[in-house]
Amino acid sequence: MPELPEVNTFKIYFEKTALRQRIKKTVVHDDKIFRNISGGDFEKKLTGRTFIDTYRRGKYMFGKLDNNKYVQFHFGMTCDFKYYSDIADKPRHERFVFIFENGFRLGFDCPRKFARINYIENLDEYIARINLGTDALEISEAEFLKKIKNKKGTLKGFLLNQKNIAGMGNLYVDETCYQCRIHPASRLDKIPLKKKKEIFDKMQNILQRALDERPHYKGYPPDWFWQWREEGKLAPDGKSKVEKTEVAGRTTYFAKGWQRLY
DNA sequence: TGTGATGTTGAATG
DNA sequence: GCATTCAACATCAC
Structure with a gap:
């Protein structure tokens, strides 16, 4: 479960799967893990965008979008990414999913909903505000x-x-x-x-x-x-x-x- | 069936 | 302001 080395592994996985792929559609199944944005707004913000870079600090991973905004992924105790194409492989506790133009999906699997997903306008300001070491x-x-x-x-x-x-x-x-x-x-x-x-x-x-x-x-x-x-x-x-x-x-x-x- | 689990936060207390 | 404790979050495994 995710401490620094595990989150780094998620980052590598994210880079291998999601990076530089245009998001055709974003689907939120459960609002609960979003902190500063509603599921509906998250769908709107992420649809049509592309992740162009990643950044990790401690247990926090950030995906940089092509509009220079960020999505914060915090994995709580039980969360994980899953990249798949066959809908039968959808993880059991998928809370949202990015559907790419190649038909593959990156699902966010999160049984206990301890994850924290945020849409970040200004990364430096955000990190300073939460006083992350x-x-x-x-x-x-x-x-x-x-x-x-x-x-x-x-x-x-x-x-x-x-x-x-x-x-x-x-x-x-x-x-x-x-x-x-x-x-x-x-x-x-x-x-x-x-x-x-x-x-x-x-x-x-x-x-x-x-x-x-x-x-x-x-x-x-x-x-x-x-x-x-x-x-x-x-x-x-x-x-x-x-x-x-x-x-x-x-x-x-x-x-x-x-x-x-x- | 009850209990605890690799995390974070906010409230209450000292 | 600090440090500490506790509850809350939700699900699964033993």
């Missing part, structure tokens, strides 16, 4: 350290907040904490600078590797690197066991003993 793979160490400085709260809460850094989700946060041997509930003001730098490095390494693997939530390899995320599983020291708890309001796995609480 710098992409987790783009952010520099200096900016990361500056953001984290003078903050209290938990490490996990910080990493999950998209206004700080855009792109980290529950799984990658747990993974980063595990690899850094730090408890996700550690207080930011107690973590030494050296450790913060390590967190930054590991975060980017993990995201980059995941992105290179092009993960897709329906097709994660069975030996994927977060497989330790199970209760009772052993850490590399052979004795610390993984426990399940809640940090920053989210289900959290960590290896007690292996991961130090600051």
Whole structure:
């Protein structure tokens, strides 16, 4: 499910399928996932247009239209694109679909309707308004350290907040904490600078590797690197066991003993 | 049958 | 202004 690397995979999929194809018709089946526009208006705005570029920042993907406006795709927890030509392949929870002149369709499949679709007139103004942080793979160490400085709260809460850094989700946060041997509930003001730098490095390494693997939530390899995320599983020291708890309001796995609480 | 799930937001509280 | 907690969103899988 979509955190930064998964959204990047959606972006690649979108580029391979929808880019530079004129939209003959747009059909909205369900208004609910649109935030700043009605389904009817979305149909009108998108019909006859062509996507000419894409941009991703954290978990947000934007499709640039040939009139220099953008469509924001946010995939919530369960959404996905599907490109198909046979109507029998229509995804079960398709909320809207672009029908291209070649007869193929790009459907937006979204079971839980947690997605957020917006029509954006001015991208820079929009990103500034929602105060979206710098992409987790783009952010520099200096900016990361500056953001984290003078903050209290938990490490996990910080990493999950998209206004700080855009792109980290529950799984990658747990993974980063595990690899850094730090408890996700550690207080930011107690973590030494050296450790913060390590967190930054590991975060980017993990995201980059995941992105290179092009993960897709329906097709994660069975030996994927977060497989330790199970209760009772052993850490590399052979004795610390993984426990399940809640940090920053989210289900959290960590290896007690292996991961130090600051 | 009940419960929780890879996300975000807004309201309420401290 | 911050940090935290909670509810809401809607569906599926176990």
